[in-house]
Amino acid sequence: MSDAVLNILNISKSFGALKASDDVTLDVRAGEIHALIGPNGAGKSTLIAQIAGKLKPDTGKIDLLGMDVTRMSIAERANLGLGRTFQISELAMAYTVLENVMLGALGKRGGAFRFFKPVMKDAELRERAESAIERVGLSQHMNKVTSELSHGQRRQLEVAVALTLEPKIFLMDEPMAGMGAEGSKMLTSFLDELRGQAPILLVEHDMDAVFALADRISVLVYGKVIATGSVDYIRNHDEVRRAYLGEEAA
Template sequence: MTSLTVRNLTKSFGALKVTDDVSLAVEPGEIHAIIGPNGAGKTTLISQLSGQLGSDGGSVSLGDRDITRLSMPDRVKLGLARSFQITSVLPGFTTLENVALAVQAREGSSFRFFGTVAREEALNRAALKALAEAGLDHRADVLAKSLSHGEHRRLELAIALATEPSVLLLDEPLAGVGGEDAETFVANLQRLKGRFTMVLIEHDMDAVFQLADRVSVLVYGRIIATGTPQAIRSDPQVRAAYLGEEEEAA
């Protein structure tokens, strides 16, 4: 059984078809990358998969469960988490608190009005574990708004990890991260590989070809090819639509 199945998904903004009959079958444990030029509709697709955006047609299934009509919070509870391309954290909360909230969401009731949540060791411990996995545990005490850009990207990842997803949607986790930072980040993701299924949107082609088991190419809202990184690299249609541009630019 596939982890995440997308059938004939569509979305239009006015006359513009942003997601045009997209079908995907993401296998358990794989990293499935979605690449495509700017404006291809990658973030829209992720938002539809996560439930942040409604779809005009088609269906999304998590395992064998149809989740097309479920809200984002309900999808998260079933194990489908996402990270954001543009860092979206709680700026006035510490790094640890940001993650602890995700643990709390997964772990039980938030209708508790008395105990001091900051002293709940189980929450803090689980949050620290997720922070460590994202390589950010040394910054647990810092307010999220004081983090550097690279650290924000790690926090995004840590929060997503703390929800203990079965499928994780990563929207350009490396956006704006360069050099060594990017390398350690890729190594981080590599370590997480196999623990859950990942759908990865990424512009950094080195990272994509290092990490992905399969790659789908999205152009103008349509998937024009799906295959192994090698197959995609040599696909003439893909080269024409996407990779070629980069080579010319370079």
């Protein structure tokens, strides 16, 4: 598929006897939000870790923008254009919102091995960072220390850092988790617009958000993708209803 930004081909990963990823094939195309859902323990986190580069698959191949990244490090993939947000916030907790986002801007531009000029006076980085903060709506908390932020605000901050990377694809692991109804709604409409900038592979438990946003949905159960398709297709898929939605939507 020529317009696929991310192509995951026949990935398998086992931990002992447990097959966490079982011959997974998945692609994310330009302009789309592809949601990845599945019950707890289905292997979503393991799959995300392999896409991000934290884990290496036993077999199979991952293509990012037509490049084979299967053996690349986290940093190399980030530099290629993979912008990731975490399920459990991975932020520098003692840094302010602005400092965290500046770190992202620095990662994107490069030049971390400059030892003398004050980084906070770097107009170029500052502009990038502040516009990303504004886009996620954290402007009034710019100088707040991250550890003082609420759960939802940390989520927004994660997205802001990913934005500074100007990624070619977003990899978002439960960005709605821990957010109030208001926050989820705001983030939903934000992600809706964001897909125009870069496609999103979205792992999410909030089904309202998934059904509202997703162009396609893949369902992962016991490490296997049991179905991929449009929202309607997934909603009416027997196996999916039994394996997953049945528990909630019955």
